[in-house]
Amino acid sequence: MTIQTVATRPFNGQRPGTSGLRKKVTEFQTPGYLENFVEAIFTTLGDCAGMTLVLGGDGRFFNRTAIQTILRMAAAHGVRKVFVGRGGLLSTPAVSCVIRKRHANGGIVLSASHNPGGPHGDFGIKFNIENGGPAPEKITEAIYANTQTLHSYHISDAPEVDIDRIGAARVEQMEVEVIDPVADYAGLMARLFDFDAIRGLFARGFTMRFDGMHAASGPYARAIIEGMLGAPAGTVINGEPLEDFGGHHPDPNPVNAAELIALMSGPDAPDFGAASDGDGDRNMILGRQLAVTPSDSLAIIAANASVAPGYRDGLAGIARSMPTSTAADRVAEALGIACYETPTGWKYFGNLMDAGLATLCGEESYGTGSSHIREKDGVWAVLFWLNILAATGKSVNELVREHWARFGRNYYSRHDYEAVEVMAAEDVMMALRRRLPAFTRQAFDGYRVALADDFSYSDPVDQSVASHQGVRIIMDDGSRIVFRLSGTGTEGATVRLYLERYESNPARLDLDTQEALAALVAIAEQVSGLKRRTGREGPSVIT
Ligand code: G6P
Ligand code: ZN
Numbered sequence: 001m002t003i004q005t006v007a008t009r010p011f012n013g014q015r016p017g018t019s020g021l022r023k024k025v026t027e028f029q030t031p032g033y034l035e036n037f038v039e040a041i042f043t044t045l046g047d048c049a050g051m052t053l054v055l056g057g058d059g060r061f062f063n064r065t066a067i068q069t070i071l072r073m074a075a076a077h078g079v080r081k082v083f084v085g086r087g088g089l090l091s092t093p094a095v096s097c098v099i100r101k102r103h104a105n106g107g108i109v110l111s112a113s114h115n116p117g118g119p120h121g122d123f124g125i126k127f128n129i130e131n132g133g134p135a136p137e138k139i140t141e142a143i144y145a146n147t148q149t150l151h152s153y154h155i156s157d158a159p160e161v162d163i164d165r166i167g168a169a170r171v172e173q174m175e176v177e178v179i180d181p182v183a184d185y186a187g188l189m190a191r192l193f194d195f196d197a198i199r200g201l202f203a204r205g206f207t208m209r210f211d212g213m214h215a216a217s218g219p220y221a222r223a224i225i226e227g228m229l230g231a232p233a234g235t236v237i238n239g240e241p242l243e244d245f246g247g248h249h250p251d252p253n254p255v256n257a258a259e260l261i262a263l264m265s266g267p268d269a270p271d272f273g274a275a276s277d278g279d280g281d282r283n284m285i286l287g288r289q290l291a292v293t294p295s296d297s298l299a300i301i302a303a304n305a306s307v308a309p310g311y312r313d314g315l316a317g318i319a320r321s322m323p324t325s326t327a328a329d330r331v332a333e334a335l336g337i338a339c340y341e342t343p344t345g346w347k348y349f350g351n352l353m354d355a356g357l358a359t360l361c362g363e364e365s366y367g368t369g370s371s372h373i374r375e376k377d378g379v380w381a382v383l384f385w386l387n388i389l390a391a392t393g394k395s396v397n398e399l400v401r402e403h404w405a406r407f408g409r410n411y412y413s414r415h416d417y418e419a420v421e422v423m424a425a426e427d428v429m430m431a432l433r434r435r436l437p438a439f440t441r442q443a444f445d446g447y448r449v450a451l452a453d454d455f456s457y458s459d460p461v462d463q464s465v466a467s468h469q470g471v472r473i474i475m476d477d478g479s480r481i482v483f484r485l486s487g488t489g490t491e492g493a494t495v496r497l498y499l500e501r502y503e504s505n506p507a508r509l510d511l512d513t514q515e516a517l518a519a520l521v522a523i524a525e526q527v528s529g530l531k532r533r534t535g536r537e538g539p540s541v542i543t
Contacts, residue, residue, distance in 0.1 A: 001158045001172050003076045007151065008032045014040070014147035016140040018345045018487030020126025022112045025062050028123045032153070034066055038073050039153035040146035041108070041127050044139060048077040054098045054128075055082050056090025056181065057110025058216040058279035059241035060117035063088045066110050066125070068160050075171040076154035082174065085181035088163050089241060091216040091280030093380065094185040096132035096373035101184050105130050111216075111279035113488070114251030118244030133350040133374025137466070182223045185379075189224055192310030192372055193383050197390040202231045206389070207270035210382065211260045212239040214246040217280035220379045229386075250277050252284035252366055252378070253543045254291050265289050272389065272396060276378030281346075282366040283381040287396025293412050295325035298362030300403050301384050302331040305360065307391035308384060310372065319349050319358040321365075322455050322470055323482045323498040325410040328362065334407070343457045343469035344484065346376050351461035364414060364498065401509075408504035411516040415539035416486075417495040417530065424534045425485055425493035432471045432483055432528055439473055444523045447475040473527065478502040481524045495534065497524055514542070 011030070014021060014037055021037055028034050042048060055070060057063040067088045074082055083098055084090075088110075090098065095107045112124035127135045127143065135143070158171045162178075169176045202208075210225055212218030218239030225231045237260075238246065249256045252275035264273040264286045273286030285292040292300070302318050305311040318332045319340040332339035340358055342348035346367060352358035353371040362368045367376035368384075388399065417425075439452035451474045456467040470484030479501040486494035499517045503509060514521075525531055531538065 001156055003154060003156050003172065005152050005154055006032075006035070008036055008153055010148045010150060011036055015144040016126065019113060019134065020109070020124050022115060022122055022124035022488060025119055025121055025123045028062060028066070034069055034125070035073065035153045035155065036147055036150060037125060037143070038070055039150055040143045042073065042077040043146040043150065044142045045106070048074070048079045051079050052081045052083070052102065052104040053079055054090070054095050054102070054104050054107035056085035056095055057088055058091065059087065059089045059243065060111065060123065060245070060278065061119055061121065061243040062123045063110050063243070064163070066123070067163060069155070070108060071161055071171050071176060072156040072158055073154065075156045075158060075174040079174050081177065083177050083179050084163055086164060086166055086178050087181070089181045089216060089219065091181070091185075091220060093281055093369070093373055093375045093377035094181055094220070095128060096375040097185045097188055098179070099128060099130065099132040100373060101188070109279070113279050114249065114277040114282060115488075116245065116249050117278065118247070121244065128374070131350060131354055131374050134347040136347055136350065137464070182220050185220060186224050186228065188372060189380065189383055190228065192380070193308050193387045194390065195229060198229050198383070198386045201386065201390040202229055206272070208235050208272040208274070209260060209263060209270050210236045211252070211257055211273075211275035212236055213248060213250040213252065213257070213275060213277065214238045214240060214242040215250040215276070215278040215280065216241055217276035217378050220280060221276070221382070224379065224383070245278065252277050252282050254284075255541055255543060257284060260286065261291070272385070274382040274385070276382070277366070280378050281376045283368060283378040284366055285381070285385055285396070287400065290397055290400060292396065292400055293325070294362060294364050294366045294368065295320070295327050295410060295412050296400065296403070297381065298324070298360065298368055299327035299331045299407070300399055301368065301381070301388070302328055302335070302360050303403060304388045304392070304399070308387045311359065311370075315359040316356055317352070317358040319352050319361045321345070321348070321363040322472065323414075323484065323496070324362060324364040325412040325500045326478060326502070327407065327410040330407045340460070341457075343455065343466045345487065348457065348459070348466070350374050351459055355461045357460070364412070404509045405506065408502055409509045411501045411503060411511065411513050413499050413513055413517055414543050415497040415499070415521070416541040417497070417534050417536055418489065418540040419492040420495060420534040420536065422493045425495050428495055428528055428530055428533050429471065429483065429485060431533070435527065436471065439527065444526065445519055447477070447479060447519070447523065450474050450476045479520060481520055483524075483528060495530060497530065497539070499524065
């Protein structure tokens with residue numbers, strides 16, 4: 001075994017987005033493309049001697065190849081030890097859990113999250129730091145800068161490691177330990193939630209479907225929900241991770257999880273439905289004929305958190321991304337705790353959790369989590385709901401309706417304009433930014449603007465500032481229109497339009513969401529010319 005130095009040249013476009021570097025698999029297959037990015041990670045880490053890392057991915061196509069390459073490169077950089085999930089599998093939350101539990105210096109997650117997989121799909125790589133969370137911007141920017149200046153990378157020519165067998169191996173001097181991908185994580189869940197109560201629920205005949213979408217969360221859901229909690233076999237569907245996710249789009253929203261939605265709307269609907277995404281960090285919560293919005297889910301979990309043993313002592317605070325509805329703010333107010341508003345991207349929650357300011361965090365993009373790890377966590381959210389259902393004896397529908405009756409309802413929807421021309425998307429944002437000052441106090445069809453700005457966040461812990469995080473138009477009654485460009489797309493640009501209307505009148509809590517938001521949709525078009533500028537007749541996806 002020898003360590004080679006291979007000459008290379010920088011590639012364009014290796015700047016990590018909202019959640020790591022995501023590109024087409026074919027781009028990652030370009031000789032040197034993956035290696036350059038990994039070299040840039042190691043250069044950013046500096047002296048790797050004595051370091052322990054965690055490595056795993058969502059099992060998508062190219063996962064195994066990338067793992068072998070990264071192991072050989074880690075060895076060449078003097079890393080002491082790498083924990084790898086068996087089969088190369090570790091969900092994003094499990095990586096975060098393993099980093100923390102085993103006191104690793106960081107981890108590499110191979111995933112493009114909910115983006116489709118397979119030879120023509122997407123691949124991705126992100127670096128997590130020693131708190132278990134996504135690397136903050138100063139690190140991802142340093143990684144990017146290093147991708148632009150490197151001339152060579154270092155790699156061992158050692159043979160492949162057998163990653164399908166639990167146990168120890170070596171690459172050069174580096175120790176590789178292949179671990180059960182589920183065990184550490186399942187142990188943590190058993191400490192946070194009342195497994196006895198949930199077992200009792202299933203024993204009484206409670207029915208559920210968890211859709212693993214042929215992605216990373218399946219094995220976790222099977223081991224915990226069917227294994228430890230005694231739900232009948234078949235509760236977890238599509239539980240086998242596949243390299244192309246069975247050709248589906250592993251994004252748990254009502255559009256992509258159509259099969260589950262159909263089941264939950266039909267006559268044989270189980271009591272509870274849930275799904276997770278490609279790398280297991282997102283979740284969707286469903287009752288009979290009811291899809292709980294992620295923003296409501298965060299608020300309802302917050303309002304009922306104390307039923308779970310891990311949260312019995314109360315919450316330090318709640319944090320939500322700016323476009324997420326303000327439903328959680330109302331719960332925070334009732335609980336007398338702070339609610340933080342951060343830019344989109346789970347990484348912005350890290351400091352708040354590390355500093356003990358926030359316990360629960362959530363995003364409109366089907367992400368919910370807490371300070372138990374530093375990533376959002378799909379299976380965790382589902383277990384939290386199970387714990388609440390078991391402890392209260394109420395149905396999902398009852399919990400949601402009682403929540404609205406108490407706090408009011410935040411009608412909420414996101415309209416995505418996907419794969420539009422980059423220039424057109426930037427035009428929309430530029431035009432909005434130019435007109436922002438003129439919006440303030442302006443009246444539109446039943447609404448008056450209280451505040452219009454380009455969201456800027458100043459981190460209360462390290463005072464770092466993130467600006468241009470999305471255009472917000474907030475009305476006098478708290479209703480909001482938000483525009484931003486997605487940071488996770490791999491084709492053209494995606495414009496996201498987020499709409500929220502607050503309603504406290506008990507007689508108006510049961511409107512159709514899109515109807516309730518129609519006036520705001522019209523105002524959004526009036527101020528942005530989104531359809532006109534992108535040449536679209538309407539959004540490509542509505543969630
Ligand atoms: C990933 C991140 C989330 C983020 C989401 C949407 O899932 O982990 O934190 O909310 O992407 O990002 P986007 O920039 O596409 O709206
Ligand atoms: Zn994900």
